[in-house]
Amino acid sequence: FAELHVAVAGLPVESSRVLPGLVLRRDFAAYCPAGGELRAVLVTEPLRPPLSAPGGEFVVDSEGQYGASLRWIARRTEDFMKRLQSSNVKLLLSSVKQEELVVYYAKLYGVSVVECLSSEEVALICEITGVSPYAPFGDDTHGEITDTAAATFCQPLLLGSKRCAHIGFTGVCAFRPHCLILCGPVDSVNEQHAAALHGAFTMLQQLFKTVDR
Numbered sequence: 001f002a003e004l005h006v007a008v009a010g011l012p013v014e015s016s017r018v019l020p021g022l023v024l025r026r027d028f029a030a031y032c033p034a035g036g037e038l039r040a041v042l043v044t045e046p047l048r049p050p051l052s053a054p055g056g057e058f059v060v061d062s063e064g065q066y067g068a069s070l071r072w073i074a075r076r077t078e079d080f081m082k083r084l085q086s087s088n089v090k091l092l093l094s095s096v097k098q099e100e101l102v103v104y105y106a107k108l109y110g111v112s113v114v115e116c117l118s119s120e121e122v123a124l125i126c127e128i129t130g131v132s133p134y135a136p137f138g139d140d141t142h143g144e145i146t147d148t149a150a151a152t153f154c155q156p157l158l159l160g161s162k163r164c165a166h167i168g169f170t171g172v173c174a175f176r177p178h179c180l181i182l183c184g185p186v187d188s189v190n191e192q193h194a195a196a197l198h199g200a201f202t203m204l205q206q207l208f209k210t211v212d213r
Helices: 063-086 100-108 119-129 187-207
Strands: 005-009 017-020 022-024 038-043 089-094 112-114 149-159 162-169 178-184
Touching (some): 005 187, 022 119, 022 178, 063 089, 089 149, 100 112, 119 149, 119 162
Parallel strands (some): 089 112
Antiparallel strands (some): 149 162
8 A cells, every 4th residue: 555655745635546557756867758559677676787797806007097987887878778679678677876877878769767666566576567676787688678567658757746657567467556646735645645545455355255155
């Protein structure tokens, strides 16, 4: 329930509504409008390639070597965005904040980016879509990216003064998420309404629970 409702203070209660899909309570780090069905990739690590292996050490002997290293990083980052583009991926969902270089190349290649997803949001997206987080620097760093989720729309959503990301997923299970937008004059009213609705849904869940005989 926590990931499937958004409380918006400063609006009348009558503005409350139910929206299909997920409303992620953060703005796009990069937004590139895309029509029709699109593909999304979920990552849980930075996309800027590391210069050394975990636990290793990278030593720079000169300014020229340092510049060459930065160019190598930029080239690897751009190559990854090209792979996303060739795989028809238009949305990148990340549980970590990506560096400006990643966002720059995402905009350049028409990929929208949403960062800093919570672990609960990542788990929910995995449950809905059936995909696992993609490892960008695994064994296969070439070829088409196949572990992608299908999304029916991806757009900004303004709730009061807060900009959010509104995304509709094509799920692999019967669960079709909808998000509850709770509006009220102040936060305390929204909290009361959320608690009441959560209790009602919990009661309905228990009422219609399958009894194994």
